[in-house]
Amino acid sequence: xxxxxxxxxxxxxxxxxxxxxxxxxxxxxxxxxxxxxxxxxxxxxxxxxxxxxxxxxxxxxxxxxxxxxxxxxxxxxxxxxxxxxxxxxxxxxxxxxxxxxxxxxxxxxxxxxxxxxxxxxxxxxxxxxxxxxxxxxxxxxxxxxxxxxxxxxxxxxxxxxxxx
Amino acid sequence: xxxxxxxxxxxxxxxxxxxxxxxxxxxxxxxxxxxxxxxxxxxxxxxxxxxxxxxxxxxxxxxxxxxxxxxxxxxxxxxxxxxxxxxxxxxxxxxxxxxxxxxxxxxxxxxxxxxxxxxxxxxxxxxxxxxxxxxxxxxxxxxxxxxxxxxxxxxxxxxxxxxxxxxxxxxxxxxxxxxxxxxxxxxxxxxxxxxxxxxxxxxxxxxxxxxxxxxxxxxxxxxxxxxxxxxxxxxxxxxxxxxxxxxxxxxxxxxxxxxxxxxxxxxxxxxxxxxxxxxxxxxxxxxxxxxxxxxxxxxxxxxxxxxxxxxxxxxxxxxxxxxxxxxxxxxxxxxxxxxxxxxxxxxxxxxxxxxxxxxxxxxxxxxxxxxxxxxxxxxxxxxxxxxxxxxxxxxxxxxxxxxxxxxxxxxxxxxxxxxxxxxxxxxxxxxxxxxxxxxxxxxxxxxxxxxxxxxxxxxxxxxxxxxxxxxxxxxxxxxxxxxxxxxxxxxxxxxxxxxxxxxxxxxxxxxxxxxxxxxxx
Numbered sequence: 001x002x003x004x005x006x007x008x009x010x011x012x013x014x015x016x017x018x019x020x021x022x023x024x025x026x027x028x029x030x031x032x033x034x035x036x037x038x039x040x041x042x043x044x045x046x047x048x049x050x051x052x053x054x055x056x057x058x059x060x061x062x063x064x065x066x067x068x069x070x071x072x073x074x075x076x077x078x079x080x081x082x083x084x085x086x087x088x089x090x091x092x093x094x095x096x097x098x099x100x101x102x103x104x105x106x107x108x109x110x111x112x113x114x115x116x117x118x119x120x121x122x123x124x125x126x127x128x129x130x131x132x133x134x135x136x137x138x139x140x141x142x143x144x145x146x147x148x149x150x151x152x153x154x155x156x157x158x159x160x161x162x163x164x
Numbered sequence: 165x166x167x168x169x170x171x172x173x174x175x176x177x178x179x180x181x182x183x184x185x186x187x188x189x190x191x192x193x194x195x196x197x198x199x200x201x202x203x204x205x206x207x208x209x210x211x212x213x214x215x216x217x218x219x220x221x222x223x224x225x226x227x228x229x230x231x232x233x234x235x236x237x238x239x240x241x242x243x244x245x246x247x248x249x250x251x252x253x254x255x256x257x258x259x260x261x262x263x264x265x266x267x268x269x270x271x272x273x274x275x276x277x278x279x280x281x282x283x284x285x286x287x288x289x290x291x292x293x294x295x296x297x298x299x300x301x302x303x304x305x306x307x308x309x310x311x312x313x314x315x316x317x318x319x320x321x322x323x324x325x326x327x328x329x330x331x332x333x334x335x336x337x338x339x340x341x342x343x344x345x346x347x348x349x350x351x352x353x354x355x356x357x358x359x360x361x362x363x364x365x366x367x368x369x370x371x372x373x374x375x376x377x378x379x380x381x382x383x384x385x386x387x388x389x390x391x392x393x394x395x396x397x398x399x400x401x402x403x404x405x406x407x408x409x410x411x412x413x414x415x416x417x418x419x420x421x422x423x424x425x426x427x428x429x430x431x432x433x434x435x436x437x438x439x440x441x442x443x444x445x446x447x448x449x450x451x452x453x454x455x456x457x458x459x460x461x462x463x464x465x466x467x468x469x470x471x472x473x474x475x476x477x478x479x480x481x482x483x484x485x486x487x488x489x490x491x492x493x494x495x496x497x498x499x500x501x502x503x504x505x506x507x508x509x510x511x512x513x514x515x516x517x518x519x520x521x522x523x524x525x526x527x528x529x530x531x532x533x534x535x536x537x538x539x540x541x542x543x544x545x546x547x548x549x550x551x552x553x554x555x556x557x558x559x560x561x562x563x564x565x566x567x568x569x570x571x572x573x574x575x576x577x578x579x580x581x582x583x584x585x586x587x588x589x590x591x592x593x594x595x596x597x598x599x600x601x602x603x604x605x606x607x608x609x610x611x612x613x614x615x616x617x618x619x620x621x622x623x624x625x626x627x628x629x630x631x632x633x634x635x636x637x638x639x640x641x642x643x644x645x646x647x648x649x650x651x652x653x654x655x656x657x658x659x660x661x662x663x664x665x666x667x668x669x670x671x672x673x674x675x676x677x678x679x680x681x682x683x684x685x
Contacts, residue, residue, distance in 0.1 A: 030501065030502065031501045031502070032501075032505075032506060033501070033502045033503035033504070033505055033506035033507070034506060046227065050227075050231060050237065053231045053237045054236065054237055054239055055236060057549070057551055057553075057555045058236075058239065060549075060551075061547070061549045064548075064549070068548075094501075094502055097501065098501065101501065101594050102594055102595070106244060106246075106614065106615050106616060107545075107546075107547065107548050109594070109615070109616035109617065110244055110245045110246070110546075110547050110548070110615070110616055111548075112616070113245055113246075113616045114245055116496070116501065117239075117248075117496045120492065120495030120496050121492050121495065121496065123495065124491035124492055124494065124495035125226055125227035125491070125492065129491065129495070130491060132506075132509075132510055133491060133494070133509055133510060133512040133513075134510075134512065134513050135460055135491050135512070136344070136458065136460060136461055137224070138223070138224040138225065138345075139224065139341075139343040139344075139345070139351070140223070140224055140351055
């Protein structure tokens with residue numbers, strides 16, 4: 001992780017504190033099922049940029065959440081481990097976040113939904129995420145067969161009716 | 165040239181602006197009010213918090229559009245974050261980013277308003293006349309049946325197979341090519357939103373519109389004199405302030421922002437402002453098919469299933485539609501986590517999504533609501549946050565009958581997807597479901613479905629400054645004027661007395677149109 005973050009351009013980071021970045025990457029890795037190396041630094045830049053645009057009171061709450069979710073106390077209570085969040089095994093981290101997701105105490109689920117939504121936003125806004133789900137993407141400046149959507153009984157692949 | 169559309173780039177600082185009428189917000193309510201009032205000879209100014217946008221701004225890139233055009237960058241939600249509330253905060257309001265569905269208010273809803281709220285001016289005959297007028301202006305028409313995308317065809321065919329009533333819906337588009345990006349603003353100017361209709365009408369008659377300009381407070385001096393404090397945001401987080409001196413004020417900032425502004429201005433009408441929030445809670449199912457469904461392409465919501473709209477016999481129930489599934493919505497709501505979820509999401513083009521929208525308020529006492537919008541400070545138990553300063557708070561608890569309707573909607577959606585050939589269907593519960601036959605569809609009723617156990621969102625907040633004759637339980641009269649503050653009007657989704665049970669754009673336009681007709685303008 002340390003080596004991975006050596007290439008991070010700090011000037012692009014407006015929201016995250018230094019210590020939060022590895023946590024945000026590992027939470028993203030666990031929820032999205034994409035290794036942090038594969039998520040890449042673009043994921044952090046996108047996540048940071050989105051959160052930075054939120055209202056100030058929400059930004060404060062998100063700082064608190066990232067601290068809380070990776071705190072020793074929470075890891076002992078809900079993760080049943082003394083290890084720090086970055087040093088847990090992938091499986092333990094997965095189990096830990098699942099406990100947040102499935103907790104009977106609603107505030108934990110609220111925390112989980114927040115990090116899930118933020119991580120999903122960042123990843124599926126990136127070209128990498130869009131390509132992965134084969135999102136047809138923008139139609140601007142592509143030539144259309146009009147009307148585009150005469151699907152008939154068999155749907156058309158958007159690639160067939162949109163020409164580059 | 166006299167500049168009528170004033171953006172931060174064209175604004176020449178002046179500490180005072182004067183107008184007969186100041187309208188706060190350029191969404192459906194504010195736009196039609198402006199177009200109608202300026203025709204009567206009043207000078208009108210609109211303050212719009214969001215940015216001015218035109219066709220060239222609609223890049224179809226969610227990461228550029230959502231933070232710029234949606235309230236709270238798309239992150240607005242109830243305090244417990246169990247329900248995201250999607251609203252446009254942009255020139256044209258939510259009509260710029262909605263999914264175009266244009267349905268008139270159902271007759272039994274109007275009957276309820278007449279019988280329960282004594283809104284005799286909003287009977288079926290009057291509202292039909294105004295719905296017709298606004299629908300003509302917005303070029304509302306039935307969607308061409310050949311234009312259904314696979315997802316809507318799935319909903320239509322599945323419903324027909326099971327004997328559920330379904331119909332091809334209406335929308336406000338012209339020459340729509342079905343790019344599937346309605347929620348990001350219409351790149352092709354096909355959607356006849358407020359920018360292209362009532363705001364154009366108003367501008368052609370000579371109103372002034374200040375964009376990127378937030379009304380921070382209304383100072384109520386008298387029934388013919390109010391002063392509005394306005395803040396225009398410039399580049400690099402700089403801003404300038406000015407005052408609008410006006411004889412009448414129309415607040416059209418949305419069912420969330422309007423009560424917050426009225427409360428901040430201490431125009432609270434005995435504490436009713438902000439109460440009675442209705443959201444039309446939405447949840448959904450993902451059907452996974454052998455064939456391609458392309459849920460991110462095509463015209464959204466072109467089919468409506470209304471079989472259960474009056475499920476309880478009192479006018480409450482649910483209806484089904486299909487979404488404009490941008491990747492961020494799919495990512496946020498697809499259930500589960502980890503590698504398995506990632507692999508499943510790779511099949512997004514083979515998924516058909518059906519959403520259930522609930523007409524909320526079915527608690528047996530429909531004048532009581534579970535939702536409230538207000539300013540709060542201190543510790544918020546709903547999400548564990550703490551704030552010394554005042555922050556906006558949206559509280560909403562779905563009632564048990566409404567939740568029953570929502571879960572029934574999911575059960576019916578599962579059956580429809582399976583009847584249309586889905587191999588398996590997933591609800592958006594935390595506890596992952598994988599339903600492969602109709603017998604198992606009932607399982608949705610036994611899964612934990614509390615806050616953040618079942619994914620939900622809303623795009624239809626209404627009711628927080630509702631219309632009524634009783635001054636204690638409502639905020640505005642039939643002309644939309646506040647009971648306790650003559651000269652101040654509310655004209656947006658806030659005034660809708662009970663959830664309309666259809667996508668609310670036409671309801672809001674028709675009500676405001678009617679209010680201006682019967683008001684002293």
